[in-house]
Amino acid sequence: MHSFRFEPAELPPETAAMRAEVREFLNDNLADYPSAMRARSWAGYDAEFSEKMGQAGFLGLTYPKEYGGHGRTAFERYVMLEEMLAAGAPVSAHWIADRQSGPLILNFGTEELKQRIVPAIARGEAFFCIGMSEPDSGSDLASIRTRATRTEGGWLINGTKVWTSGAHLVHYMIALVRTDPEAERKHDGMSQILIDLRNTDGISIRPIKNLAGEEHFNECVFEDAFVPDANLVGVEGEGWSQVMAELAFERSGPERYMSSYQLIFEMLNEVSKDTTAAGATAVGRLVAHLATLRSMSISVAAKLQAGEDPALDGSVVKELGTLFEQSIPVIAHQTLEREPSPDQGDDFGQALAYTTQAAPSFSLRGGTREIIRGIIARGLGLR
Secondary structure: OOOOOOOOOOOOOOHHHHHHHHHHHHHHHOOOOOHHHHOOHHHOOOHHHHHHHHHHOOOOOOOOHHHOOOOOOHHHHHHHHHHHHHOOOOOHHHHHHHHHHHHHHHHHOOHHHHHHHHHHHHOOOOOEEEEOOOOOOOOOHHHOOOEEEEEOOEEEEEEEEEOOOOOOOOOEEEEEEEOOOOOOOOOOOEEEEEEEOOOOOOEEEEEEEOOOOOEEEEEEEEEEEEEEHHHEEOOOOEHHHHHHHHHHHHOOOHHHOOOOHHHHHHHHHHHHHOOOHHHHHHHHHHHHHHHHHHHHHHHHHHHHHOOOOOHHHHHHHHHHHHHHHHHHHHHHHHHHOOOOOOOOOOHHHHHHHHHHHHHHHHHOOOOOHHHHHHHHHHHOOOO
C-alpha cells in the first residue's frame, strides 16, 4: 500500500531576491489594476502583460538556458507564481504553456520541436491550451474518440475536444488523440500531437460561456485537420503515460489554493472596519487553512526540485485546495451578510460576485473531483 507524506520544506534564501524582483515588476506594471479584475486571478487574460513577463525573465524560469529558459529552481518559480496570484495578475495567456506545455515538450519532444517552440514560450509569444476532455466521455479521459489517421507527411485529426480553456485566444493545442483505435487496452494507442490552431484548416472553435459570462471554455471540432509528422510529441502510442506525467505539473502549484485570494483580501478589509468575534474567527480560519495548504504545496515543490514524482501528493493538494477555494465565497457571504454586486458596488461586493460565479468551475479544471479522489484512492491502494 502506498502513502503520501508532506515533508516540511522551507523556501531557500535565494527566493527572497526573486520575490523582491517580482514585486517591483508588479508595482511598475499593475499598480492601477482594479480589484474586480484582480478577483479573476489566473483566469485574467492579457497577452501584452504576458509578453512583459517574458521580457522580464519570469517565464520559462526552470527551463534550460539552451532553450530560452533561465535555469532557475522550482522554488524560485513557486515564489514568482505566489506573488503573481497574490496580486491577481492577468496571467492566463501564458499560463498553460509555461506551466505544462513547455515542460512536456522538453521531456518528450524532438530536438527540432524543442528549438521551435520552447524559446517562444519563454518569451511570452506562444500560448497553449490543453486538448484532453471530450463530449460524452464524462471524467473518463481514457475513453477519448478523437482520431489521428496517418496520411502522407502527417496526420488527419477528426473529433471534438471540449472545456478547452482559452482555445479561441491561443496559438497551439497539445491534443491527446487515438492513433491506434484497434489497441486492446483503452489506455493504449493514444498519442499527443501539437496543433497550430491559427494556421490549420478544418478547425472550428466555439466559446462556451461560464456563469460569470466569460468565454473561457471552448468546444473545438476537427474535420480532417492536417498536422505534420514533426508535431508528434513524444513516442506514438505513449500518450497516456505522457499525460500522467504532464498532470503532475498541473495539480500542485499555488494556483490550487489561491484562486479566491482576492476575496480573502477584501473580506479582511471589511472585517477590519468593524471587527466582530464571528468575523475574526472566519478570517482566522481561512488564513490558517491557507497557511496549511501553502506548506503542503511547498512540500510538493521540494519534491519537484529533487526530481521526485509528486503525482499523489499533488492530487491531494489539488482536492483540498479546490474545496478551500470553493468555500471562501460561502463563508464571506455568511459572515458579512452582504449580497454580491457583479456590475457595481464596492471592491468586496464585486470580488464576491465574481468568485461566487466562477467557483463551481474550480472542481472541473485540472481533473474533476471524482477523478482526483479516484487517483488518491488508487495511490493509497484502496481501489
